[in-house]
Amino acid sequence: MKFLPLTTRNLKEIYRDPVSIVFGIAMPVVLLFLFTSIGEKAPIEIFTPLMLTPAVVVFSCGFLILFSASLISRDRQTAFLTRLLMSPLKSSDFILAYLLAFFPMALIQTIVCIFFGALLGMVISWQLFFVLLILLLVAVACIGIGMILGSLGNENQVAMGGSIFIVVVSLFSGAWMDLKMVGGIFKTIGYALPFAHAIDGSRAILKGSLISDISIELYWVFGYTLISFFLGIIAFKWRMKQ
Amino acid sequence: MKPDFGQKNHYFDLNKTNAIQTFSLTKNFKNRTAVNSINLTIQRGEIFALLGPNGAGKTTTIKMLCGLLKPTAGKAVIMGYDIEKEQSTVKQIINISPQETAVANNLTVMENLLLMGGVYGIKKQETKMKAQELIELIDLSERTKELAKKLSGGMQRRLSLAMALITNPQVLFLDEPTLGLDPQARKAVWNQIEKLKGKTTIFLTTHYLEEADALADHVAIIHQGKIVAQGSPASLKESFSGKQTMMIKVQGITDYIIDTLREKYQDVRSSENEIIIQAKELDFESIVDLLRGEGAKIKWLSMKEPSLDDVFLKLTAEEKHR
Numbered sequence: 001m002k003f004l005p006l007t008t009r010n011l012k013e014i015y016r017d018p019v020s021i022v023f024g025i026a027m028p029v030v031l032l033f034l035f036t037s038i039g040e041k042a043p044i045e046i047f048t049p050l051m052l053t054p055a056v057v058v059f060s061c062g063f064l065i066l067f068s069a070s071l072i073s074r075d076r077q078t079a080f081l082t083r084l085l086m087s088p089l090k091s092s093d094f095i096l097a098y099l100l101a102f103f104p105m106a107l108i109q110t111i112v113c114i115f116f117g118a119l120l121g122m123v124i125s126w127q128l129f130f131v132l133l134i135l136l137l138v139a140v141a142c143i144g145i146g147m148i149l150g151s152l153g154n155e156n157q158v159a160m161g162g163s164i165f166i167v168v169v170s171l172f173s174g175a176w177m178d179l180k181m182v183g184g185i186f187k188t189i190g191y192a193l194p195f196a197h198a199i200d201g202s203r204a205i206l207k208g209s210l211i212s213d214i215s216i217e218l219y220w221v222f223g224y225t226l227i228s229f230f231l232g233i234i235a236f237k238w239r240m241k242q
Numbered sequence: 243m244k245p246d247f248g249q250k251n252h253y254f255d256l257n258k259t260n261a262i263q264t265f266s267l268t269k270n271f272k273n274r275t276a277v278n279s280i281n282l283t284i285q286r287g288e289i290f291a292l293l294g295p296n297g298a299g300k301t302t303t304i305k306m307l308c309g310l311l312k313p314t315a316g317k318a319v320i321m322g323y324d325i326e327k328e329q330s331t332v333k334q335i336i337n338i339s340p341q342e343t344a345v346a347n348n349l350t351v352m353e354n355l356l357l358m359g360g361v362y363g364i365k366k367q368e369t370k371m372k373a374q375e376l377i378e379l380i381d382l383s384e385r386t387k388e389l390a391k392k393l394s395g396g397m398q399r400r401l402s403l404a405m406a407l408i409t410n411p412q413v414l415f416l417d418e419p420t421l422g423l424d425p426q427a428r429k430a431v432w433n434q435i436e437k438l439k440g441k442t443t444i445f446l447t448t449h450y451l452e453e454a455d456a457l458a459d460h461v462a463i464i465h466q467g468k469i470v471a472q473g474s475p476a477s478l479k480e481s482f483s484g485k486q487t488m489m490i491k492v493q494g495i496t497d498y499i500i501d502t503l504r505e506k507y508q509d510v511r512s513s514e515n516e517i518i519i520q521a522k523e524l525d526f527e528s529i530v531d532l533l534r535g536e537g538a539k540i541k542w543l544s545m546k547e548p549s550l551d552d553v554f555l556k557l558t559a560e561e562k563h564r
Contacts, residue, residue, distance in 0.1 A: 002361055002363055004360065005356070005357050005360025005361050006357070006360075006361060009346055009349060009357050010359075012348060012353070013348045013349075016348045016389075022484075036489065078344065079340040079341065079342035079343065079344035080344045080346055081347060082310070082340050082344060083339075083340050084361065086308040086309060086310050086333065086336075086340075086360075087337075087362060088333045088334050088361070088362060088363070089361055160402070166369060
């Protein structure tokens with residue numbers, strides 16, 4: 001359990017930075033209200049609370065990539081990580097400590113968005129559990145991508161790479177537009193990544209589909225989560241040996 | 243896990259008096275040898291200083307001993323435990339204060355100390371008590387709840403040192419503990435280190451010669467990865483330099499004065515108003531009597547004892563020309 005003190009430290013590092021609170025939790029709520037009010041004036045299906053809630057959560061996951069990558073990269077460039085690497089902590093302790101520190105943010109982000117989505121008129125049912133599951137899987141995938149980025153790049157590269165990922169999530173997730181309608185390269189790239197599948201799957205559940213109806217979307221998301229997290233561990237371990 | 247201090251693997255140290263022993267410890271990086279077959283023996287409870295210029299191999303040695311770098315060849319033993327084969331036990335009984343200040347910036351002074359205790363598996367209550375003691379020792383009682391990033395450089399360095407002490411290490415590695423500190427902060431860190439003398443074995447690297455002179459029981463000089471000399475500061479000064487220097491600004495120097503001085507001392511240099519004499523032992527009174535007796539007027543005089551600077555400069559210059 002030696003990873004717990006480091007997890008606590010990482011948590012404090014994240015939550016004492018007002019930027020992560022603003023972008024991680026406050027901004028998704030603002031986006032939800034903003035697009036819902038647009039939807040009320042121009043009735044487009046994509047701007048209804050049911051369609052927007054999963055979209056906003058997945059879009060916000062893009063910031064998890066940036067935050068996790070920044071923390072790892074920043075730590076890497078300080079003697080603080082050197083000190084910890086000389087301590088009895090094992091590489092599994094480091095990986096758990098970074099993952100567990102970001103997980104509460106992902107959970108709070110998702111629950112807060114679902115709460116405000118419901119407040120704005122999204123129907124609540126026990127099926128929401130599956131929505132939560134899909135969205136948390138995407139969040140873990142994003143933390144994994146953050147671990148890869150943070151292990152490979154320096155602070156400047158991470159800032160640039162993280163911003164690119166946020167744009168990628170925004171453009172290719174189908175959060176703000178129907179990818180099937182746009183078609184072409186957007187659709188091809190979008191459905192080769194997990195984000196559009198997570199949003200489609202969550203929307204389908206919220207519309208009343210069963211979990212068995214979205215098994216393909218679930219496989220895509222779960223597969224990406226496994227791969228990105230596995231690669232994140234490899235990248236982190238490789239960096240620790242350098 | 244509590245380390246097992248049983249009988250196993252106490253290499254060549256049946257009396258268990260040694261804290262650290264290295265046997266031809268070597269580290270190569272691609273086409274460069276950073277540490278070249280070094281052999282060191284450091285006794286328990288002593289302060290040992292590894293002295294050398296930048297890039298001499300000091301930090302690489304520490305990184306190998308602390309398990310951050312794998313030696314290319316040779317071996318090392320800390321408190322009887324092989325640093326490679328019994329690395330987890332070694333890591334549990336040592337601690338380090340790295341070259342740069344290594345604190346978590348967004349944690350308070352107390353939280354930083356609790357973090358280190360937790361990482362080493364020490365109970366929270368025990369860590370808290372020890373943390374209180376250490377905070378007093380490093381004179382940060384007033385700033386316990388302050389974030390580390392708001393402390394001055396000197397305070398952060400003292401906190402970094404306390405973070406290494408919170409686990410009660412048997413062997414403490416201090417990598418350039420006063421690098422970049424102002425003289426006042428440096429003195430404060432020296433005081434903390436001196437308080438540990440006899441209780442904890444301290445392996446210190448520095449390129450400040452006066453630091454090694456002031457603190458260390460034993461010194462090894464490393465140059466281009468090789469140990470070029472080791473011993474107590476006094477014995478090194480005696481063996482490799484050992485010369486006192488007298489510098490006199492004087493009016494009325496005569497040939498007789500210079501000739502008389504050269505009869506007694508081999509190394510006498512003079513100019514119009516200055517005489518510099520170097521010798522193993524200088525007779526201060528007879529030199530002054532000679533000058534006064536000849537009617538010379540002494541304006542200014544200084545006498546310098548041999549220092550580690552002289553030893554260091556001599557040894558590194560010799561190595562360069564080899």
